[in-house]
Amino acid sequence: MKLALTALFTSSLLSLSTWATTLADYNKVGGITGTLTSVGSDTLAGMTTLWVEEFKQLYPSVTGQVQASGSSTAPPALTERTAQFGPMSRPMRNREIEAFEREHGYKPTELRVAIDAIGIFVHRDNPVKGLNFTQLDSIFSATLRCGGLDPIETWSELGLDYQWAKRSIQLFGRNSVSGTYGYFKNNALCGGDFKNSVNEQPGSASVVQSVASAINTIGYSGVGYKVSGVKLLPIAEYGQDYVQPSQENILSGKYPLSRYLYVYVNKHPSKPLSPIEREFIRFIYSAQGQALVEKDGYIPISAQLAKRELAKVGIHTDD
Numbered sequence: 001m002k003l004a005l006t007a008l009f010t011s012s013l014l015s016l017s018t019w020a021t022t023l024a025d026y027n028k029v030g031g032i033t034g035t036l037t038s039v040g041s042d043t044l045a046g047m048t049t050l051w052v053e054e055f056k057q058l059y060p061s062v063t064g065q066v067q068a069s070g071s072s073t074a075p076p077a078l079t080e081r082t083a084q085f086g087p088m089s090r091p092m093r094n095r096e097i098e099a100f101e102r103e104h105g106y107k108p109t110e111l112r113v114a115i116d117a118i119g120i121f122v123h124r125d126n127p128v129k130g131l132n133f134t135q136l137d138s139i140f141s142a143t144l145r146c147g148g149l150d151p152i153e154t155w156s157e158l159g160l161d162y163q164w165a166k167r168s169i170q171l172f173g174r175n176s177v178s179g180t181y182g183y184f185k186n187n188a189l190c191g192g193d194f195k196n197s198v199n200e201q202p203g204s205a206s207v208v209q210s211v212a213s214a215i216n217t218i219g220y221s222g223v224g225y226k227v228s229g230v231k232l233l234p235i236a237e238y239g240q241d242y243v244q245p246s247q248e249n250i251l252s253g254k255y256p257l258s259r260y261l262y263v264y265v266n267k268h269p270s271k272p273l274s275p276i277e278r279e280f281i282r283f284i285y286s287a288q289g290q291a292l293v294e295k296d297g298y299i300p301i302s303a304q305l306a307k308r309e310l311a312k313v314g315i316h317t318d319d
Contacts, residue, residue: 224297
């Protein structure tokens with residue numbers, strides 16, 4: 001199943017290899033006022049805030065509210081109309097879509113807005129060269145579904161010959177409302193359960209900051225959250241054919257923990273978006289909007305994909 005998902009994602013990303021120099025510039029229109037409300041992913045918090053702040057610069061009469069408590073908070077906010085936009089670092093689950101559809105009579109609209117990767121972070125002074133999925137499973141999982149034979153509790157069990165390596169590995173990750181938690185669980189742990197010893201953090205940045213605090217630590221978080229006190233490890237699905245989480249490898253799908261990031265909206269099939277919603281989405285898919293994606297450490301999408309996503313909400317590039 002994991003290989004099938006990887007192949008699907010790889011084929012999708014390969015179609016984006018002519019990334020986005022042809023994204024259209026965003027041009028202001030008249031009469032845009034009101035409030036933008038966003039509830040959802042912490043992973044997309046920085047990106048969403050950048051979009052909202054730049055949009056407010058274009059339209060001084062617009063106000064914005066960004067709440068980032070985790071991907072699982074987006075579907076109920078959209079369903080209950082307490083938010084116009086639901087950023088998520090994973091696709092909506094069937095039960096979330098069904099709850100929305102029961103309320104509104106149609107499904108929410110999924111928009112792919114950026115490309116991300118989950119990074120494996122260790123302290124900057126940790127000399128480990130890389131890890132594969134079997135080792136990650138043995139380090140983080142209580143169920144060992146990805147081929148791990150025995151739990152790995154210390155760095156010395158991975159061949160590091162240092163006094164500190166005999167101490168227990170400190171594990172850090174996201175909490176269960178996070179799409180990053182779900183993605184890592186489903187892919188790196190083959191759907192298995194986390195060890196109870198994983199210190200769950202409420203935000204992506206706090207995972208990385210915790211890893212920087214001690215040499216025997218490891219954690220997973222979005223690659224865009226790298227700070228000077230940590231090292232991003234190259235990852236292999238099997239063996240030691242490690243792949244760096246570089247922009248090129250993420251975009252090509254070679255890096256095995258790559259994913260799309262999403263924004264969901266409540267778009268009635270036969271009614272247009274409100275003017276402020278329409279223009280904000282147009283801004284997200286413009287050259288300026290995708291430049292902010294890159295500024296926040298993620299991979300922008302291609303003009304080809306932007307055109308397809310805009311068409312989902314009735315916006316066409318020749319509009």
